[in-house]
Amino acid sequence: MFTFTLRRLLIAIPTLLIISLVIFLLLEAAPGDPLGEVPLTVPPEVKARMREALGLNSPWYVRYLLWLKQFFWVEPVHLWDALFGTSYGEGMQRVISFQSRQPVMQIIAERLPQTLIVVGLAYVVGVLIALPIGIISAYRQYSWFDNIGTFISMIGFSVPTFFTGVVLIIVFAVKLQWFPSVYDTTLQVTDWASFKAQIRQMVMPVTVLALYNAAQISRFMRASMLDNLGQDYVRTARAKGLTEKVVVLIHVLRNSLIPVVTVIALGVPTIFGGAIITEQVFKVNGLGQQLILSIHANDMPMVMTLTFIFAILIVLFNLVADLLYGILDPRIRYD
């Protein structure tokens, strides 16, 4: 297991390097000009100086290597400084956003909590809904519960989140006025009233995403339970005289959860990626919304860093899923 982990980590390094190069070259190939937003009244020599200050004059491989150094060396050093109050990173150039002139990581750190709270909560709620639905659907296959559950999960991943979001806004925010339609990003939770306001504005985005996640996971759960319910060991367990509850909830459930847990792990990167669309619909100021803003503004360092962080998370959680599979399922041995 240890050698497997080590080998996978070693493979991950070139993978990530290639991905970062791909993203960088894609941005490089683009005709967009980061100075496109600068007013036309700015004289050309000032513009040239600005280009130089942004480091746009050097060839692409120099800038790529510089970005790599900043991302893998300067940023961790600054993180260390921020955590332990040291000042090793002084004088080192961090990754700076073209748009706001702030360090990219600072913006990400500001926006991460919103994304984690809203999208993360939606993921947890989605999993908590999906598991019981999947279990009951499989146990009572082709019953009315199963039929309705299957239909709803089919709807859940056929209806795009921007449409469910907009429908919820029309029904609950415009017609019934139960919840605010736009996420108030300036709200500070200080007392009971503001906590209630925070909950109220989170209800709709969380519902939309939870439904979408639940639809996917409950299908996996159902299929996995069905696979296991027909196994010989289930018959044996029943023949031993175990109660139905023990058979289903202990024997079958534990075995069925193995693939489901890995599916859940594989979905975690999307939490950080922030459901881009849902954040856009409800105007949540998370990472996904930042990505869209930066893409529109040609803010290359921001886009590059954000996309690369998403890529790291995907690679990381792929590994986690594989490892979980090996830990949970004794039939799988990686060595």
Add this chain to the structure above:
Amino acid sequence: MTETEKAPAAAQTTGASLSYRPPRSQWWDVWDQFKTHKGALIGLTIFVLILATILIGPILWTIEPTYVDLRARNQGFSMEHPFGTDQLGRDILSRMMAGGKVSISVGMTAMALSILLGTTIGVLAGYFRRLEGPLMRLTDLFLALPLLPLLLLMVTLFRDPLSKSFGPESGIFLLIVSAIGATSWMQTARIVRGEVLGLKEREFVLAARSIGTPSRRMITRHVLPNVLSPIMVSATLGIASAIITESALSFLGLGFPPDFPTWGRLLFDAVDQMQLYPSRVILPGVAISLTVLSVNYIGDGLRDALDPRIRGR
């Protein structure tokens, strides 16, 4: 694939026991099994209806989707305009039909591209051992890419040069189709590779090789027909996800230009006025959802129908 191999044999034996049935191809069996899946049948009906409306509708309903009638702005449902008109007085029914044509053709073309890529890479990786390593590394690499951000990026970055060289409409069409196709072939490639690896061990492949069949003919004659069913299933599901992706791009304002309606674009344009005119949001949204839902059900039914372990029971 084992299943499709057994299928004709199974059909023959049942044919013999029921005596004197005229010979029939396995596609009739597939269709018979497909018919027993109620959801798939309803899905197929709805999808055909939507297609018919989109293709035949504009011939019967002759108002141009771009015709601006400023005297008839923001009208509700009426005989003259069944779905009302928008803020420029354009007829929403004809815009919906025009939008559906674009949305569905984007879905189909992107699916075709992704299936072509996926099948080629899958077959090559499964059949030629030397190519397997690099091609599967490539697939893993693509699976590790954050796809939606990259799609957004590609569409934003390349929309201007492409619309300059191919015209605004076909340029964006090309861009969106190739972007979606290039980011969605990986599942197909993996499935096809797995199937091909299994096929290669079978006796009929060995027999074909022993009489000196060249690789090209092995692939076109023996391998491809046998991996057809998983490809068909992933093609169907691919249409659904391509339609969703296109409408999501349009919804984020990164899809087709404003005067060129697609369902996602219509929804995006209507969001600003959803408090006053909710129907303009609901109509394209329902159209997208219904199409995707019916296509997904067709895919579900097709998966069951093409699986001979289920078929005939």
